C-alpha cells in the first residue's frame with residue numbers, strides 16, 4: 576500500500592479531502608475537551624470527531640482555536656443526534672453547531688443513527704443536503720447505517736436525481752460504524768467500497784477491552800509496537816478512517832505513532848476473527 580503519514584488524506588465522494596486519522600471525543604468531558612483537542616492538534620491530528628450528543632462541540636472548537644492552526648487545515652465532524660432524525664430538527668441542529676462552534680462551516684455532518692423511521696431518516700438527509708447547498712456544511716454522511724438503511728438512502732437519492740438532476744439529493748461521502756477485528760462488517764464494508772463511500776471506524780481500540788488478546792499481543796511483540804498501534808494499523812490498512820479516543824495525553828501521542836511499520840498480509844489474516852461482537856450499541860440492525 577502507498578506510504579501513509581499523519582498528513583495523509585482520502586478524497587471523498589463530495590470532492591473534499593478527509594485526514595485519514597481522526598481524534599474521537601465521545602465521553603470526553605466538556606471541561607477538558609478544549610485542552611485535549613488542543614493537545615491532539617499539537618501532536619499532529621487534524622481531524623476531530625464530535626457530535627451534538629457528546630455535548631462538547633463548543634469546547635472542542637475552543638481547542639481548535641487555541642491550537643492556532645488555520646481553519647482550512649482542520650477537519651471537524653458533528654452529527655444529528657438520534658432523537659432529532661427528522662427534517663426540522665436536523666436543520667436546526669446544523670445551525671446550532673455553527674453558532675456553538677463559530678467554525679464558519681462544518682467539514683462533515685452525519686446522521687448519528689438510522690432512527691426516526693423512513694420519513695425521519697430521509698427528511699433529515701434532505702436537511703443535510705440543503706445545508707451543503709447553503710455552504711454551512713461541506714460533506715455529509717451517515718453513521719450506524721446497515722445495508723438496508725444504505726439502500727433506502729440510495730434509492731431516495733436516485734429518485735430525486737431522476738427528477739431534479741445529479742447531485743440534487745446530496746452526496747453520500749461517509750458511513751461511520753463500529754469496526755475492528757471483532758466486528759469487521761464485510762457486508763457494510765463491501766457496499767460502501769463499491770460506491771466510494773468511506774468507512775470511518777469508531778471504537779477502533781475496542782474501548783480497550785481486547786488489549787491482552789493473544790493475537791494482538793503476538794503482533795505487538797513481533798513489531799515492537801503496542802496493541803493499540805496494531806489495532807489502528809489494521810484499520811488504516813483496511814482503508815478505514817480510524818477515530819481513536821483518549822483523554823490521556825501520552826495515549827493521544829501513542830495513537831498517532833502508527834506510520835513507522837506495516838502489518839503483512841499474514842498479520843492481517845491472523846486478525847480475521849470472523850466474530851460479530853460489538854462493544855457498544857449497534858443500530859445497524861434496527862428494522863423500523
Ligand SMILES: NC(=O)c1ccc[n+]([C@@H]2O[C@H](COP(=O)([O-])OP(=O)(O)OC[C@H]3O[C@@H](n4cnc5c(N)ncnc54)[C@H](OP(=O)(O)O)[C@@H]3O)[C@@H](O)[C@H]2O)c1
Pocket residue numbers: 598599600601602624625687718719751752776777778779780781782783786803818819820821822823826827829830855
Ligand atoms: N457514531 C457513533 O455511534 C459512535 C459510537 C462510538 C464512538 N464514536 C466515535 O469514535 C470514537 C472512538 O470510539 P470510542 O471512544 O468508543 O472507543 P475507542 O477509541 O476504541 O477506545 C477509547 C478507550 O480506549 C482507551 N485508550 C485510548 N488509547 C489507548 C491506548 N493507546 N492504550 C490503551 N487504552 C487506550 C481510552 O482511555 P482514555 O481516554 O482514558 O485514555 C478509552 O477508554 C469516539 O470518541 C467517537 O468520536 C462514534
